[in-house]
Every structure is written in C-alpha cells, then in structure tokens.
Amino acid sequence: MAQVLPAERDLRRVIGDGEGVPDGEVEGLSEDDLLELHRRLVQLRTYDERSLVYHRQGRIGTYAIFWNHEAMQAGSVYALEREDWIFPSYRESAIGLLRGMPASTVLSWWRGHPTGWWNPADWNVASICVPIGTHVPHAAGLAWGKKLRGESACAVAYFGDGATSEGAFHEGANFAAVMRAPLILFCNNNQWAISTPLEAQTAAETLADKAVGYGIPGVRVDGADVLAVYEATREAVTRARAGDGPTFIEAVTYRAAPHATADDPSAYIDPARVEEEKERECLGRYEAYLRRLGLLSDEAAEAVRAEALERMREGIAQAEAEPAPDPALLFSHALASPPASFDQDLAELRRVLGG
Amino acid sequence: MAELTLVEAINDAFHVELERDPDVMVMGEDVGRAGGVFRATAGLRDRFGPDRCVDTPLAEAGILGSAVGLCMAGWRPVCEMQYDAFSYPCLDQLITHVGRYRWRTGGAMEFPLVVRMPYGGGVRAPELHDDSPEAYYVHTPGVKVAIPSTPADAKGLLAAAIRDPDPVVVLEPKLHYRTLRGEVPEGEHVVPLGEARTVREGTDVTLVAYGAMVPLAEAAADALDDEVSTEVLDIRTLKPLDEAALLAAAAKTGRVVIIQEAPRTAGYGAELAAILAEKAMLDLRAPVVRVTGYDVPYPYWQIEDAYMPSVERVVDAARRLLEF
Numbered sequence: 001m002a003q004v005l006p007a008e009r010d011l012r013r014v015i016g017d018g019e020g021v022p023d024g025e026v027e028g029l030s031e032d033d034l035l036e037l038h039r040r041l042v043q044l045r046t047y048d049e050r051s052l053v054y055h056r057q058g059r060i061g062t063y064a065i066f067w068n069h070e071a072m073q074a075g076s077v078y079a080l081e082r083e084d085w086i087f088p089s090y091r092e093s094a095i096g097l098l099r100g101m102p103a104s105t106v107l108s109w110w111r112g113h114p115t116g117w118w119n120p121a122d123w124n125v126a127s128i129c130v131p132i133g134t135h136v137p138h139a140a141g142l143a144w145g146k147k148l149r150g151e152s153a154c155a156v157a158y159f160g161d162g163a164t165s166e167g168a169f170h171e172g173a174n175f176a177a178v179m180r181a182p183l184i185l186f187c188n189n190n191q192w193a194i195s196t197p198l199e200a201q202t203a204a205e206t207l208a209d210k211a212v213g214y215g216i217p218g219v220r221v222d223g224a225d226v227l228a229v230y231e232a233t234r235e236a237v238t239r240a241r242a243g244d245g246p247t248f249i250e251a252v253t254y255r256a257a258p259h260a261t262a263d264d265p266s267a268y269i270d271p272a273r274v275e276e277e278k279e280r281e282c283l284g285r286y287e288a289y290l291r292r293l294g295l296l297s298d299e300a301a302e303a304v305r306a307e308a309l310e311r312m313r314e315g316i317a318q319a320e321a322e323p324a325p326d327p328a329l330l331f332s333h334a335l336a337s338p339p340a341s342f343d344q345d346l347a348e349l350r351r352v353l354g355g
Numbered sequence: 356m357a358e359l360t361l362v363e364a365i366n367d368a369f370h371v372e373l374e375r376d377p378d379v380m381v382m383g384e385d386v387g388r389a390g391g392v393f394r395a396t397a398g399l400r401d402r403f404g405p406d407r408c409v410d411t412p413l414a415e416a417g418i419l420g421s422a423v424g425l426c427m428a429g430w431r432p433v434c435e436m437q438y439d440a441f442s443y444p445c446l447d448q449l450i451t452h453v454g455r456y457r458w459r460t461g462g463a464m465e466f467p468l469v470v471r472m473p474y475g476g477g478v479r480a481p482e483l484h485d486d487s488p489e490a491y492y493v494h495t496p497g498v499k500v501a502i503p504s505t506p507a508d509a510k511g512l513l514a515a516a517i518r519d520p521d522p523v524v525v526l527e528p529k530l531h532y533r534t535l536r537g538e539v540p541e542g543e544h545v546v547p548l549g550e551a552r553t554v555r556e557g558t559d560v561t562l563v564a565y566g567a568m569v570p571l572a573e574a575a576a577d578a579l580d581d582e583v584s585t586e587v588l589d590i591r592t593l594k595p596l597d598e599a600a601l602l603a604a605a606a607k608t609g610r611v612v613i614i615q616e617a618p619r620t621a622g623y624g625a626e627l628a629a630i631l632a633e634k635a636m637l638d639l640r641a642p643v644v645r646v647t648g649y650d651v652p653y654p655y656w657q658i659e660d661a662y663m664p665s666v667e668r669v670v671d672a673a674r675r676l677l678e679f
Contacts, residue, residue, distance in 0.1 A: 085427075119463030120427065127459045131451050137417050138452070141424020148406050149428065168447070171417030178412055333462035334454075334497050336520035339549070339595035 007208035007218035011252055014227035015289045023289055026231045031295055037078055037226055038290060039304050040098055041283050044070040046308035047094045047103065051110065054316060055261045060110040064090045065257040068224060071282035072188045072251045074098065075229030076156060079237050085146075085155040087126040087139040091188060092158045096125045103315025104322075114325045117333075124153075133163035136172030136185070143181035143240075154182035154240040156233075162193025164207050173246070177214040182240030184233060185211075185248045188223060190255035195268040211248035223251030224282035227289075256281060327353065359539045362532035364506035365395045365471075368513040369433075371543055373403050376431065379517055382409040382418060383435030392437055393473055393532055415441060419448040419470060423456060426466045433517060436472035439526070440483035445470065446491060453522045454497030469516045473529035474502075475567045475616055476659050485653040487566075487617035492524040493593050493626070499523045499548055500593040504569035506537040508591060511546025519548060528567035535570065548592045551600035557586035560673045561604045563627060564614040565590040568664060572614055575669035583677060593623055601627065602635055609640035610676040614664050619647040641679035644672050 016023040054060045077098045088095045094106045109116030120126045129135035139157035146153045176183040191198045211218025221228040236247035254277040290296035331342040387410035390397030399408035422432040436442035476485035492500045503509040516523035562572040569589045576585035588604040605611045615624035624645045631643050646664045654662050
C-alpha cells in the first residue's frame with residue numbers, strides 16, 4: 001500500500017517580523033546566495049513597476065501585474081539547475097529574466113511584436129501560457145519525457161489558485177503522479193482569480209490538500225517569504241531527482257495589485273486588506289531581513305536598483321527600436337512544411353497592400 | 356505485398372515506424388496491455404516495452420497535453436483517442452497549444468506528434484461512438500489532417516504522419532477496420548501527405564470523397580455504370596488539400612458530387628464546394644452538390660442507415676446533375 005501523505009497545512013516561514021517572530025535561516029545558503037536572491041527580487045520588482053509605467057505611457061499593451069509575486073518566482077527558480085524547465089503562466093511572464101533572457105524579449109511579447117517569440121530550448125523556459133492551467137500537462141509531459149530519456153532534469157509549472165479548478169490542472173497533476181514525473185506543481189495562491197475569491201473557487205480547506213488525491217506531497221509556504229519558497233522548492237527538487245515524483249507547493253500570498261492593467265479591483269476587493277498586504281510585501285520583508293543580518297546597506301540596495309533600472313531602460317529601448325514586423329511573418333512559422341496556399345495568400349496580400 | 360485488413364495495416368505501420376525510429380512512442384487509453392480496443396497497437400508493448408507503448412490515465416486532454424511536453428523532450432508521440440467523439444476533450448489542447456506552439460516559438464521548436472482515432476458510423480454502436488469530427492480538426496491552424504480509405508493508405512499515411520515535423524491528425528474509418536482487405540507493401544511504406552488519389556477515371560460525373568465514403572462512392576459508380584462514366588477522387592489528405600487534383604477531377608466532367616458523412620453545415624464538403632466555386636466556375640456544367648449527414652446528432656443505430664449517405668442518395672445526386 002502506498003502511503004497517503006497528509007498535506008502540510010501550516011505556512012512555512014523563514015523570515016521573521018523583526019519583533020516577536022524570530023528570523024530563521026536556510027541551511028546551505030551563503031551570504032552571496034542571499035544577496036543574489038535580493039538582486040533577483042529587485043530585478044523582477046523593477047520589471048513589474050516599469051512595465052506598469054510603460055503600459056500607461058502606451059508603450060506596451062495590456063499587462064498582467066505580478067507585484068508581490070516576485071518571491072515565489074525568484075525563490076523557486078533559485079532552487080533549480082539550468083537544465084531544469086520552467087513553464088510560466090502570464091503571471092510569470094518575466095521569469096526568463098532569471099535565466100538571462102533579455103528584458104526586450106519579454107517587453108516585445110507584451111508589445112505584441114514577433115521578437116517576443118523565443119526558443120524555449122535556449123532558456124529552458126516554455127512559452128508564456130495564456131489560457132489557465134493548460135500548460136500543466138506540458139510540464140508533466142516534459143518531466144516524464146526527460147525521465148524516460150534517463151536525464152536528471154525536472155520541471156516546474158506555475159499557475160494560480162483559479163487554475164486548480166481547471167481540468168487541465170487535474171489531468172496534468174494526475175499524469176505526472178502516475179508517471180512519477182519529476183515535476184513541481186507551483187501554485188501561487190494570491191486568493192483571487194480576477195474577481196473570484198478563493199472561497200468561490202474551492203471548498204477544500206487548503207489547495208495543498210488537493211495533493212493528497214494525487215498521492216503526492218502538498219506543502220504550504222508563505223509566498224511572500226523568498227527563503228521559505230526557496231527551501232520548499234529545493235526539497236521538492238530533491239524528491240523529483242530521486243525518482244519520487246511530483247510535489248505540490250501552495251505558496252500563499254495576497255494579490256495587492258489589479259489582475260491586469262485592464263482590471264479595476266475596486267469593484268470587488270477590500271482596499272484595507274490590500275493596504276495591509278502592501279505592508280508585508282515580499283521585497284520589503286526580505287530587505288528588512290538582510291538589514292537585520294547586516295548584509296544590506298542603503299548604498300548596496302541603491303546599486304542593485306540602479307542596475308535593474310538600467311536593464312529595463314536598455315530593454316524598452318531595444319524593444320521599441322524593432323522595425324514593424326513584415327506581413328510575411330503571418331505565414332512563416334505556423335508549419336514546418338507550409339502549404340502552397342500560404343505563398344498565394346501572401347502574394348495576394350502584398351498586391352492589395354501595394355507592398 | 357501482404358493482404359491485410361485496414362486495422363492490420365495500421366498495426367503494421369506502428370511496428371515498422373517504432374522499429375525505425377527510437378523516438379517514436381505510442382500512448383493512449385488501453386493501447387498497451389490490451390493493444391487498443393480495436394487492436395491497432397497490438398504487440399507493441401511486448402516488442403518495444405511499456406515506456407514506448409504507454410497505457411495512460413483516462414484523460415484525453417492530458418494525453419495530448421503531455422504529448423506536447425514529450426515533444427519538447429525530444430519524443431515523437433502518437434496519441435490514440437479511443438473513439439471519434441471521445442476526442443473532444445483534447446480539442447482544448449489541440450486548438451490552444453498543438454496548432455500554435457511552433458508558431459509561438461518563431462518556428463524554433465517542432466511538435467511532431469500524431470493524434471489518431473477511429474471515426475464514423477455504420478457500426479451499430481452506442482451514442483458518441485459514431486461521429487465524423489474532421490471539420491473541427493481541419494479548422495484548426497497549424498495541424499494537418501489525413502483520412503485513409505484503404506489498408507495501403509492507412510499504413511502509408513500513418514507513416515507519413517509519424518515522420519512529419521508538424522502535428523498531424525489521422526482519422527481512421529472504423530467501419531472498414533476489418534471489412535476492407537487489400538494489398539499492403541511490406542516494410543517501410545509512406546504515402547505523402549497532400550496527395551489525392553484517383554480511384555477511378557471517368558468522363559461524365561465526379562464523385563469526391565474521403566475515408567469511409569470512398570468505398571461508398573465506388574459502389575455508387577458501379578451502380579451508375581450502365582448510364583454514365585464516373586470519376587472517383589479520394590481526397591486522402593484534407594489539409595493540406597491537393598487542390599490541383601480536385602480542380603482537375605472537376606474539370607474532367609464538369610459535374611461534381613461531394614460526399615461527406617459528417618453533418619452538412621460548415622462541413623469539409625463546404626470547403627471543397629467553395630474552392631470549386633472560386634476556381635472552377637468555367638469548368639462546371641452543373642451546380643456542385645453535396646451528399647452529407649444531416650444537421651442533427653448522430654442517431655440511434657436503428658435509424659443510422661437513414662442518416663448515412665447511401666448509394667441511392669449519391670446516385671440520385673449524380674442523376675440530378677446529369678439532367679441539369
């Protein structure tokens with residue numbers, strides 16, 4: 001009989017509050033690691049804040065904000081090796097930056113420009129999944145396929161609380177569990193799916209409880225605690241590489257920003273609760289932690305911020321310098337062996353456009 | 356040459372292709388231990404192991420979705436959908452990802468997967484074992500669609516689908532899995548995608564069909580033999596279509612009957628008719644007509660014969676064109 005593992009319901013935390021709750025530490029992380037995590041958090045925060053500005057300036061299109069989700073992304077990716085695969089949803093659109101992807105690529109994606117395409121194999125970062133949860137089976141398949149080839153790579157699929165209601169999430173999680181695929185199911189539970197609150201999404205006490213039904217471990221972490229996220233992911237990666245199959249991580253936070261630039265949450269969200277969350281947002285908490293350890297000075301924080309801003313300035317300049325895409329791109333990449341009709345269609349289009 | 360049934364020819368294609376290419380794997384419901392509910396995958400699990408002929412959970416979207424990930428890991432998965440109408444849950448993955456992923460990567464990544472399924476009626480089966488869903492698949496950009504009508508083509512088109520760098524959906528006429536026998540080339544046999552087949556030459560009227568409707572068209576041509584000379588064209592690959600073959604077959608007789616088992620409205624026959632309207636008007640001597648299923652749910656089997664296109668309906672349509 002396989003052992004049925006109860007889900008961990010207590011939220012794991014490492015970072016204290018500087019008052020009654022003491023700081024913990026994560027074994028094996030050096031001071032350099034701690035500072036690199038900070039640099040990554042700042043990179044993502046800066047990307048997000050600048051993107052909102054660029055949207056308001058009309059320089060990028062509709063944008064899905066991930067403010068206060070940075071710890072979940074930076075902490076989990078830091079537990080991966082370069083060979084491991086990342087399957088982002090739109091909420092993790094800039095996660096490729098953590099692998100060295102140029103900011104211009106992601107900005108171009110949000111500008112609706114073809115240079116926002118990337119080859120997933122270049123970064124081991126899959127394309128951004130726009131529909132909800134349908135990439136979970138992809139991550140399961142990739143992890144399973146790597147295992148079948150005798151490779152050690154694992155995969156992480158990122159999705160939100162709403163995605164756990166989708167059939168694709170269920171089918172992907174079940175597939176991965178049955179195949180004992182090296183997969184981490186990373187749920188960023190920010191408690192809102194646009195305007196639908198978690199209690200309208202599920203009757204389960206916790207999302208981690210769903211893991212029990214797949215015969216896999218489920219753990220809950222404070223999603224605004226980058227170190228807790230890192231540690232939980234590292235354990236899941238170790239299990240995955242040991243051949244013990246998937247782990248479900250429920251990282252709990254609260255959406256302190258609109259779902260996307262097209263959303264006005266004042267119709268449904270409690271502004272006092274949002275303000276409360278802003279007080280405990282993930283970057284500020286981590287910086288306070290580093291300062292308590294004496295690892296972060298104002299000058300160092302400013303330098304990290306300046307570096308991140310420069311990367312964004314370069315990124316948006318490069319994205320905006322891209323020439324308008326040629327209509328031929330309509331037909332270029334849909335099929336490896338395109339039909340003759342594509343050539344006829346393009347010729348007709350050029351004739352009408354007078355190009 | 357061996358004399359095989361249509362489903363034996365499919366099984367033969369699998370044995371040849373899995374032997375030829377170690378990246379090819381088969382996955383689906385009951386494909387391993389049972390060898391498939393129609394035995395299309397019989398013997399593969401024993402010969403190639405449970406990792407290359409995989410019994411999956413009952414989850415059509417999960418099968419196709421994980422096949423996308425398997426492609427990213429370098430595999431060439433062939434997914435079986437147990438029945439035509441059970442494939443509908445996989446449409447989500449097909450439309451949102453399978454047909455788009457290559458495009459989404461700027462052509463950098465290939466998704467050489469195959470979805471195959473038995474399709475069509477006339478088999479006295481319960482509801483939802485009888486559908487002809489080809490239009491849904493054909494309408495999805497980024498995927499190719501083939502439907503064989505003979506054992507040799509069933510082997511050759513499946514082999515072509517497996518070797519193709521793009522996603523291909525293959526629908527197999529289950530009515531003829533065991534009722535049709537034919538000569539099938541042994542060993543490697545590939546029928547290129549995008550090439551129609553002239554089944555018989557004629558000068559007075561052209562019957563255009565695919566899959567299970569091809570033998571029906573041949574029977575109708577036989578019935579018309581005393582009156583007229585009938586051309587029969589087997590489309591074989593619905594996308595990409597062999598448009599030149601369609602236009603040539605239409606020009607030869609100037610009278611075209613399109614036969615389609617699926618419901619009429621916005622079916623594949625409508626696309627063929629539209630192409631003829633756009634490009635063959637001066638070659639036509641009569642309107643293009645369709646003989647199709649009706650715009651109703653596929654019926655209970657005691658009246659399915661009234662739903663299915665029949666020799667009588669095809670002959671009637673041909674005569675109407677000749678009298679036009």
